[in-house]
Amino acid sequence: MDIENTVLDILTDLTGNDDLKDTMDLDLFETGILDSMATVQMLLELQGQLDIEVPVSEFERTEWATPNKIIAKVKELQ
Template identity: 50%
Template structure:
């Protein structure tokens, strides 16, 4: 699942080095911005069949590859 997640992040950001450090803060390091975040969330919902209410989105819980993977598993 993490491999698919990293592929999604690479597609959305256009960066090949995303996921090299699964604990890298994607927001702090400028990899994800608000538009990219929406695209990632929509793609995650389509790919994994989860629902992520934007009103409940907390950036701190979605800031690294590891945290995103954990949230996706919790929502599956």
């Protein structure tokens, strides 16, 4: 399974932003693209589609702030 495309598809579905592939280091929280509710949805989708566990107690926003960081964290958790 292609982790990068799966993550980008999930983010695109959640945010409606089709340009994320061009802005892989954009801070999704600072720009308001991701809020707390969308973050929870993202984590649930990642868990469902990629079969990873992301304990909320271990969620550090700065480690999940950009598409590149999200992809790196998912790869780390697999």
